[in-house]
Amino acid sequence: MKKTFLDLLKQPITNSYLTDINKKSIKEEYFYNLSVVFDTDNYLVSLSKPVDPKKQYTDKYAHRASQSLTMRKSFKKIAKKLKLKFKPSSSMEIGSNDGVFIKNFKKKEIIAVEPCANLAKITKKMGYQTYAKFWDAKLANKILKKNNSSDLIFSANTISHIPNLKETFDAVNKSLSENGAFVFEDPYIGSVIKMNSYDQFYDEHVHLFSLLAISSLLKKSKLRVFDVELLSTHGGSIRFYACKEKAKYVINKRVKTLNQKELKQGLQNFYTYQKFGLRVKNSKSELVKLLKKLKKRGKKVISYGATYKSATIFNYCNIGNNLIDCVLDSTKNKQGKFTPGKHLKINPSGDGITKDIDYAFLGAWNFLEEIKRKEIKFLKRGGKFITHVPKVKIIGLQ
Numbered sequence: 446m447k448k449t450f451l452d453l454l455k456q457p458i459t460n461s462y463l464t465d466i467n468k469k470s471i472k473e474e475y476f477y478n479l480s481v482v483f484d485t486d487n488y489l490v491s492l493s494k495p496v497d498p499k500k501q502y503t504d505k506y507a508h509r510a511s512q513s514l515t516m517r518k519s520f521k522k523i524a525k526k527l528k529l530k531f532k533p534s535s536s537m538e539i540g541s542n543d544g545v546f547i548k549n550f551k552k553k554e555i556i557a558v559e560p561c562a563n564l565a566k567i568t569k570k571m572g573y574q575t576y577a578k579f580w581d582a583k584l585a586n587k588i589l590k591k592n593n594s595s596d597l598i599f600s601a602n603t604i605s606h607i608p609n610l611k612e613t614f615d616a617v618n619k620s621l622s623e624n625g626a627f628v629f630e631d632p633y634i635g636s637v638i639k640m641n642s643y644d645q646f647y648d649e650h651v652h653l654f655s656l657l658a659i660s661s662l663l664k665k666s667k668l669r670v671f672d673v674e675l676l677s678t679h680g681g682s683i684r685f686y687a688c689k690e691k692a693k694y695v696i697n698k699r700v701k702t703l704n705q706k707e708l709k710q711g712l713q714n715f716y717t718y719q720k721f722g723l724r725v726k727n728s729k730s731e732l733v734k735l736l737k738k739l740k741k742r743g744k745k746v747i748s749y750g751a752t753y754k755s756a757t758i759f760n761y762c763n764i765g766n767n768l769i770d771c772v773l774d775s776t777k778n779k780q781g782k783f784t785p786g787k788h789l790k791i792n793p794s795g796d797g798i799t800k801d802i803d804y805a806f807l808g809a810w811n812f813l814e815e816i817k818r819k820e821i822k823f824l825k826r827g828g829k830f831i832t833h834v835p836k837v838k839i840i841g842l843q
């Protein structure tokens with residue numbers, strides 16, 4: 446049974462950065478109601494009503510996974526580790542974005558799957574066999590007609606974006622070689638609950654995974670988890686290592702340990718999510734209170750990182766130009782545009798936060814350390830960051 450525990454109100458599609466603010470663009474902006482449910486049968490946390498993927502993954506997809514040093518390093522490290530561990534002769538990545546992972550593989554060794562045409566163009570140009578399509582049974586069959594099954598299927602921040610998980614996992618099973626490994630990582634619901642990072646809920650994050658939920662879902666597609674890792678990336682992610690039911694892999698003890706940890710955290714109980722829902726409401730009032738106080742004192746506040754996550758915060762908390770001046774972002778194709786829903790101008794982060802700024806809300810709180818290093822001058826002159834994770838607070842130099 447699906448039970449609702451969170452209502453994040455009317456939200457826009459997070460990838461829909463506006464090029465212009467005028468009557469027409471505002472009228473055409475698409476909104477939907479973002480509410481989140483817990484499935485008591487398989488412990489899966491999902492959006493109650495996912496948006497049509499064709500509206501989301503267009504040829505104007507903005508996010509470039511290679512924009513942060515943290516992620517470039519993380520993808521390089523995992524590529525090296527997977528090559529050593531599984532020695533795959535044929536690999537595939539589902540959701541290859543701008544090629545930040547596959548660039549660590551030889552051109553003939555890996556296939557890219559990426560539905561956003563503008564991103565698929567990048568990996569094609571790099572020389573990789575790229576399918577500019579959504580991952581589903583039809584595509585899996587098409588790829589198998591031309592290629593061997595895969596010894597390694599990798600996917601980062603993509604599986605949680607796909608509404609139909611049964612079809613997704615069935616297609617993976619079909620595409621894996623007998624002892625192939627399916628390694629995928631996505632934001633972890635355990636971290637979201639712990640850190641109160643409710644901004645991980647937005648249109649693209651159709652599900653947030655736990656080990657409990659994934660174990661149950663994979664079983665239905667004759668797959669099983671044989672190892673698991675908790676990661677610090679994106680404010681807390683989970684990496685699953687899965688294989689066919691009869692593959693050679695022995696289950697690592699990390700699986701049992703995490704299973705117990707999740708039960709202890711209560712990820713199997715609706716009550717845990719209900720309590721989280723209440724904490725989210727408090728976080729909203731704390732943040733709005735702080736921003737209003739700073740505004741009253743004449744402080745200049747901006748936001749750092751035009752993240753998809755921050756669209757949830759701004760729209761849920763009703764934060765617009767009344768409280769925040771603009772957003773800084775290093776991604777070229779976001780610059781000069783306006784954030785979805787609240788229409789904050791996105792400016793280049795350029796040489797750093799300018800002297801007139803007193804506070805910067807961390808839209809990209811998951812890159813706090815990287816941003817702190819970049820913006821050390823801002824901190825040294827007394828500038829401060831604001832975050833809502835794990836609770837609303839101000840971060841200075843110390």
Ligand code: DWN
Binds near residue numbers: 603775
């Ligand atoms: O799953 C998803 C994740 C991985 O990426 C997607 N559905 C969409 C996107 O979500 P996000 O926008 O919340 O992700 P990030 O990676 O937290 O975005 C960081 C943003 O901040 C980028 O636009 C780049 C920007 N940035 C910056 O301007 N200066 C980041 C850093 C580290 C910086 O120093």
